[in-house]
Amino acid sequence: MALIRQTSPHTLGKNSTAQIMKLVLIALIPAIAAQLWFFGWGVIIQLLWCSLVALGAEAAILALRKRPLSFYLKDNSALVTAWLLALAIPAGSPLWLTLVGVSFAIVFGKQLYGGMGNNPFNPAMLGYVLLLISFPLEMTSWLAPQGAGIAQPSLMETLGVIFAGHSIDAWTMATPLDLVRENKSLTMAELWAENARLSGITGTDSLWINLAFLAGGLFMLKQKIISWHAPVAMLGSILVMSLLFWNGTGSESNGSPIFHLFTGATMMGAFFIVTDPVSGATSNKGRLIFGAGVGIITYVIRAWGGYPDGVAFATLLMNMAAPAIDYWTQPRTYGHRKPKRGMAKPE
Amino acid sequence: MATDSRVDFRERSLQGLWKNNPALVQLLGLCPLLGVSSSVVNALGLGLATLVVLVCSNLLVSLFRRTVPDAIRLPVFVMIIASMTTCVELVMQAWAYELYKVLGIFIPLIVTNCIILGRADAFASRNAPLPAILDGVMMGLGFAAVLIILGGLRELIGQGTLFANMDFLFGPTAASWELTVIPDYKMFLFAILPPGAFVFMGLLIAIKNITDARLEKARKASQDTPATGSKRVRVTG
Numbered sequence: 227m228a229l230i231r232q233t234s235p236h237t238l239g240k241n242s243t244a245q246i247m248k249l250v251l252i253a254l255i256p257a258i259a260a261q262l263w264f265f266g267w268g269v270i271i272q273l274l275w276c277s278l279v280a281l282g283a284e285a286a287i288l289a290l291r292k293r294p295l296s297f298y299l300k301d302n303s304a305l306v307t308a309w310l311l312a313l314a315i316p317a318g319s320p321l322w323l324t325l326v327g328v329s330f331a332i333v334f335g336k337q338l339y340g341g342m343g344n345n346p347f348n349p350a351m352l353g354y355v356l357l358l359i360s361f362p363l364e365m366t367s368w369l370a371p372q373g374a375g376i377a378q379p380s381l382m383e384t385l386g387v388i389f390a391g392h393s394i395d396a397w398t399m400a401t402p403l404d405l406v407r408e409n410k411s412l413t414m415a416e417l418w419a420e421n422a423r424l425s426g427i428t429g430t431d432s433l434w435i436n437l438a439f440l441a442g443g444l445f446m447l448k449q450k451i452i453s454w455h456a457p458v459a460m461l462g463s464i465l466v467m468s469l470l471f472w473n474g475t476g477s478e479s480n481g482s483p484i485f486h487l488f489t490g491a492t493m494m495g496a497f498f499i500v501t502d503p504v505s506g507a508t509s510n511k512g513r514l515i516f517g518a519g520v521g522i523i524t525y526v527i528r529a530w531g532g533y534p535d536g537v538a539f540a541t542l543l544m545n546m547a548a549p550a551i552d553y554w555t556q557p558r559t560y561g562h563r564k565p566k567r568g569m570a571k572p573e
Numbered sequence: 574m575a576t577d578s579r580v581d582f583r584e585r586s587l588q589g590l591w592k593n594n595p596a597l598v599q600l601l602g603l604c605p606l607l608g609v610s611s612s613v614v615n616a617l618g619l620g621l622a623t624l625v626v627l628v629c630s631n632l633l634v635s636l637f638r639r640t641v642p643d644a645i646r647l648p649v650f651v652m653i654i655a656s657m658t659t660c661v662e663l664v665m666q667a668w669a670y671e672l673y674k675v676l677g678i679f680i681p682l683i684v685t686n687c688i689i690l691g692r693a694d695a696f697a698s699r700n701a702p703l704p705a706i707l708d709g710v711m712m713g714l715g716f717a718a719v720l721i722i723l724g725g726l727r728e729l730i731g732q733g734t735l736f737a738n739m740d741f742l743f744g745p746t747a748a749s750w751e752l753t754v755i756p757d758y759k760m761f762l763f764a765i766l767p768p769g770a771f772v773f774m775g776l777l778i779a780i781k782n783i784t785d786a787r788l789e790k791a792r793k794a795s796q797d798t799p800a801t802g803s804k805r806v807r808v809t810g
Contacts, residue, residue, distance in 0.1 A: 326761075334772065356763055359762060359763060359766065360760075360761050360762045360763040360764075361759065361761075361762070362762075
């Protein structure tokens with residue numbers, strides 16, 4: 227039962243949900259700009275369409291549940307889910323794909339569990355995983371980034387792909403993680419030399435998009451919206467795992483630590499996904515464990531799993547573990563002794 | 574017993590098909606229910622097999638109810654159920670081999686289906702053969718109905734078809750029964766995979782609960798007669 231009322235003092239600080247969510251949206255702007263530069267107009271269309279679907283789905287379910295519409299719609303949380311999902315899926319995805327993903331994220335991932343603050347799973351990642359396991363072809367059709375040697379679709383062509391269902395094949399390209407994953411015969415140096423997509427350490431687009439997410443994340447840290455624990459734990463565990471299992475530069479290599487830190491959804495996951503206050507762990511110690519778990523599972527999936535990237539799966543798995551983590555890491559209340567847990571004998 | 578058989582029939586049907594539906598209310602036998610309900614033909618095959626095993630085992634358990642000592646009743650029931658399941662398995666191997674291959678391990682696993690042991694212990698071992706058979710039929714139909722609805726939903730949303738591969742069960746003529754409901758449908762793999770089964774199962778249970786709540790409300794509304802006399806609250810002793 228949500229208590230909908232406002233008590234004094236009626237300040238407009240950063241402590242309201244709507245304010246925090248608005249700052250998260252602002253923190254996403256660098257990443258949006260980077261994706262817009264590399265993948266073209268599709269990004270903006272996806273953002274708009276996702277926002278529309280998310281607000282529509284949220285309003286419809288709120289009406290069914292007889293909850294106040296404007297109070298919940300104005301808290302911007304549906305928009306955050308929508309934008310994260312829009313940035314996670316390929317920019318040239320057809321409208322129906324986004325419709326299915328976003329409405330599933332809002333309806334099944336969030337509202338059916340009781341709405342804002344009650345969802346055990348990160349809604350955006352739930353929508354993403356639904357799409358990934360249901361439509362593997364569409365979800366791996368990433369547009370070639372700017373400067374990778376393949377022509378990019380014009381605005382009209384982008385509209386044709388998204389709205390009219392034209393084939394996207396001519397403009398797509400394997401992502402860096404795909405390339406490293408599929409590689410069987412080339413040494414790392416040869417692989418990098420052969421693929422324009424892999425310019426620099428991780429591919430220009432991967433690097434800049436991850437840096438943009440990092441910038442947004444640092445902004446949120448500065449604004450004290452998120453704490454450093456979960457992101458640092460996740461990035462740290464990816465670094466440690468990729469150092470431990472960095473088996474050289476041969477064709478068997480899983481890629482270097484820097485490659486893993488600045489490719490795929492690493493930075494997005496570290497700052498925008500594992501920091502979710504609802505579906506993540508609560509205490510600082512818990513956040514460290516939660517983030518480390520996401521990082522380790524992400525690396526395991528990338529290196530030995532069935533999918534090129536694993537941030538979404540890792541997040542959902544750790545979401546399931548979050549209640550147990552909270553149980554074991556509950557801090558001692560001042561003035562009370564540390565509670566006995568589990569099998570420990572009470573004195 | 575014979576005099577109230579009609580009443581018993583209504584009550585047993587209502588219990589099996591709706592009020593105490595094994596799949597929607599008791600939530601028994603979820604493993605095969607979620608495992609094979611990816612298409613109508615799978616669901617129908619497993620539903621029929623479970624129905625036959627349930628009816629036969631209920632009958633046998635009821636016949637032997639006075640000779641089986643209480644202490645070893647469960648092993649005896651399991652042996653009866655296992656032999657019935659083996660019979661069904663052999664029959665399917667003989668006449669519906671394609672379906673047998675598709676259903677695979679779920680046919681032998683009917684032995685472990687909690688509905689069957691549950692009905693044997695809770696009902697058949699305490700009632701005469703005729704009510705026991707009736708209970709088996711109704712519980713089996715209730716289970717099969719949910720299985721088929723779930724199979725239909727998942728096949729429709731997952732593949733855009735209905736009644737595909739019915740020839741597995743009804744011979745070559747049934748091959749043409751396949752309905753392509755949505756042409757050029759992109760496979761929605763989620764509906765066919767296990768998580769989809771859980772989600773659709775949850776939706777079916779929700780629909781049943783909503784219906785029950787509505788029915789209850791309507792019943793209460795029709796029962797509530799307007800209060801007669803003064804509506805004033807009495808405040809003094």
